[in-house]
């Protein structure tokens with residue numbers, strides 16, 4: 001069984017369980033799928049965030065791409081992790097060394113809420129965590145730079 005994230009034109013999102021991707025396509029073609037909220041039959045798959053699962057025997061079919069063919073689970077996890085970093089880099093604003101200050105401003109609503117990235121020292125990071133500011137440390141491979 002595989003789970004797909006589905007969405008109707010009205011923006012309702014729900015999960016659908018299918019025996020295979022082919023079964024989903026077949027049910028969709030025969031008009032057997034409809035939104036549980038509004039009954040609309042124009043159901044589309046929504047891409048879910050890649051799930052990183054190093055121990056898994058095989059990645060889920062929807063996450064598989066040609067670059068993953070024949071790779072072991074660890075190599076696949078690295079590819080997925082790299083994609084996640086791309087996602088973070090694309091969607092966050094780089095504030096560099098001003099990170100601790102900016103994270104605090106957002107937390108205390110003195111700056112517009114948004115996703116930011118940057119650097120913080122060990123002490124600065126701990127201080128932010130102590131204050132309850134939601135920050136996360138992400139290990140970045142050496143070839144990538146956060147700024």
Ligand SMILES: [Zn+2]
Pocket residue numbers: 008009010011012035036037038039040
């Ligand atoms: Zn709907």
